Amino acid sequence: MDRQNSDDIMRFLDGMASSDDVLFGFLDEGNQSPEDFPDSGNLNGGEDTDDVDENSNCNSEENKAFWQEQEQLLQGTLYRTSSIETKIRQATKEALREVKSKGLHCVCRRPVAGGCRSCLRGEISRHLRDVACYDCVISKSKWRSSQDIPAGEHEYIEIVDRSDPKKGEMRVVIELSFRAEFEIAKGGEEYKRLISRLPEVYVGKTERLRSLIKILCIAGKKCLRDKKMHMGPWRKHKYMQAKWLRTCDRSSSLEAAMVSETTEPENWVPLVKPRVSMLNYDGSFSNGMGRSAAVTVV
Known part of the structure; x- marks a missing residue:
């Protein structure tokens, strides 16, 4: 289970309260002119992107x-945000404020004081579904090992919006620790900038996320190559895409919480009705009256 120290959770919530713009990082429609940024639409397509020129003169x-x-x-990709994304982003801010005001209580089998990242996802998802009335669930992606990348799994919040019949369904991903997914401990100054x-919190449709992943994976590969560092398979484009852009299991955060709340203690031993077999049979059985009758085995 994805867990995080309670101090980190509190810093995260405190950061949300102090500066929504820094935490969410998006430019809502109308704040700046589209001409301020180059067109990033050509990044929406494309598959694997380990295509930084290895022989480029640095x-x-x-x-x-x-x-x-x-x-x-x-910046251009972050700018192009739709009205639906803006509304969901605002609802997510309100959900985080509510969690901060009430406090986060961990309902996992092994509770963490101050809450864990998994329970935070559950609370945000529950608010978006029950209060904001979105079709919101916790999605879990899981992929097998291949020649290029190792197996893995990842959980995030997802909303399916059907408010515009002309556009059809729109998948909106909410990742509470988006920036951390791309951080490189020994990355260069340019990459860190x-x-x-x-x-910190990504709230946007999958098409936008696909573009961001491509930009960041190209930059990450160049950063590691320039520093003569090995690029781990978990940093590859295919691996990062698998986290959010593959088919996922969608589950209600309420159901997940109920399972966690009713989970027995770690030292709980289930009462299992013993099976009767010729290997453990003791030569007697109950006759339904609370007494045992002898049985002759021949």
């Missing part, structure tokens, strides 16, 4: 131009 001018381009693409532009 002189200072080219290096500077590369990082400027990635930052502009990132790019990552700092990311929202």
